[in-house]
Amino acid sequence: MAFxxxxxxxxxxxxxxxxxxAGGFGVGKSTMVASVSEIPPVNTxxxxxxxxxxxxxxxxxxxxxxxxxxxxxxxxxxxPDLLLYLFGTPGxxxxxxMWDDLCRGASGAVVLVDTRQLESSFPAVNxxxxxxxxxxxxxxxxxxxxxxxxxxxxxxxxxxxxRTPLVTxxxxxxxxxxxxxxxxxxxxxxxxxxxA
Amino acid sequence: MTANPWVRPYVLTGGRTQTNHxxxxxxxxxxxxxxxxxxxxxxxxxxxxxxxxxLGPQSVAELSAHCGIxxxxxxxxxxxxxxxxxxxxxxxxxxxxxxxxxLKRVIxxxxxxx
Numbered sequence: 001m002a003f004x005x006x007x008x009x010x011x012x013x014x015x016x017x018x019x020x021x022a023g024g025f026g027v028g029k030s031t032m033v034a035s036v037s038e039i040p041p042v043n044t045x046x047x048x049x050x051x052x053x054x055x056x057x058x059x060x061x062x063x064x065x066x067x068x069x070x071x072x073x074x075x076x077x078x079x080p081d082l083l084l085y086l087f088g089t090p091g092x093x094x095x096x097x098m099w100d101d102l103c104r105g106a107s108g109a110v111v112l113v114d115t116r117q118l119e120s121s122f123p124a125v126n127x128x129x130x131x132x133x134x135x136x137x138x139x140x141x142x143x144x145x146x147x148x149x150x151x152x153x154x155x156x157x158x159x160x161x162x163r164t165p166l167v168t169x170x171x172x173x174x175x176x177x178x179x180x181x182x183x184x185x186x187x188x189x190x191x192x193x194x195x196a
Numbered sequence: 197m198t199a200n201p202w203v204r205p206y207v208l209t210g211g212r213t214q215t216n217h218x219x220x221x222x223x224x225x226x227x228x229x230x231x232x233x234x235x236x237x238x239x240x241x242x243x244x245x246x247x248x249x250x251l252g253p254q255s256v257a258e259l260s261a262h263c264g265i266x267x268x269x270x271x272x273x274x275x276x277x278x279x280x281x282x283x284x285x286x287x288x289x290x291x292x293x294x295x296x297x298x299l300k301r302v303i304x305x306x307x308x309x310x
Contacts, residue, residue: 013286013289014224014226014253014286015224015286015288015289015290015298016222016223016224016255016286016288017222017293017298017302018220018221018222018293036309042257042258042261042262071257071260071261071267073221073257073258073261075255075258076305076306076309078301078302078304078305078306078308078309079301079305082301082302082305083222083224083253083255084302084305084306085221085222085255085257087221087222087257101221101267102221104220105218105220105222105223105293106293107293107294107298107299107302135294174309174310175309175310178306178307178309178310179310181306182303182306182307185299185302185303185306186303188294188299189296189299189300189303192294192296194296
């Protein structure tokens with residue numbers, strides 16, 4: 001595993017940035033993270049232990065499912081002093097407290113959609129429209145390289161604001177993913193004041 | 197997930213759930229040097245985190261995932277390790293994730309990836 005430097009490293013201020021990849025279950029979030037990540041995407045059952053919540057493993061299984069969630073993220077070293085982290089959001093709405101945690105401090109977000117199951121990404125669009133300050137774009141994942149519905153139809157079906165960029169992506173492809181992430185951050189630049 | 201499933205997670209932190217630093221999942225943690233003697237005195241969980249940071253600057257999420265310690269507990273333990281100067285928590289060179297200088301740098305970096 002490649003890390004920026006070894007022991008007794010000089011004082012180099014390394015900065016990290018984060019982009020969130022959201023969308024329904026099975027739309028290709030993990031694939032998109034994997035396509036640019038330099039580390040095997042970390043996909044692990046992590047315990048989200050919110051203050052005050054019961055996390056006793058001895059308690060009944062329904063209580064446990066509310067605190068166990070898959071973390072899904074990757075990392076890209078853009079410069080010796082600049083790391084980009086990509087975080088996929090857990091699909092189910094019951095993990096929304098974790099969405100807040102993942103989105104806090106994010107520079108941008110991509111809501112990934114699959115036109116064959118558009119409705120699975122509705123909650124993600126709703127979240128970024130109503131519950132988050134993180135600027136977002138929507139990307140249609142081209143599973144077979146073809147766009148089965150026109151972008152206008154997708155925009156209508158999602159009731160997407162005309163100011164929200166809508167693009168296509170091949171989530172398996174490094175270049176395509178990188179281009180989509182650039183679109184997301186360019187949108188953040190346009191949506192935020194120069195001195196944010 | 198945690199090393200000892202019989203211990204409730206926040207027992208490891210003395211019941212503390214909050215941190216003073218803003219520890220995002222992508223906040224970077226690093227160590228200037230590794231002190232084996234100091235490491236030996238740490239709790240098993242803190243020691244795992246401290247050991248892992250030897251590999252280089254890593255995010256809070258990476259440390260949590262690789263050490264098998266819940267995110268919330270990881271945050272508290274990392275802050276403890278920082279307060280005793282075992283570790284440094286990166287303050288970040290920019291005040292805001294929307295700082296255009298940061299966005300520009302990330303965009304430039306991503307553009308070179310293709």
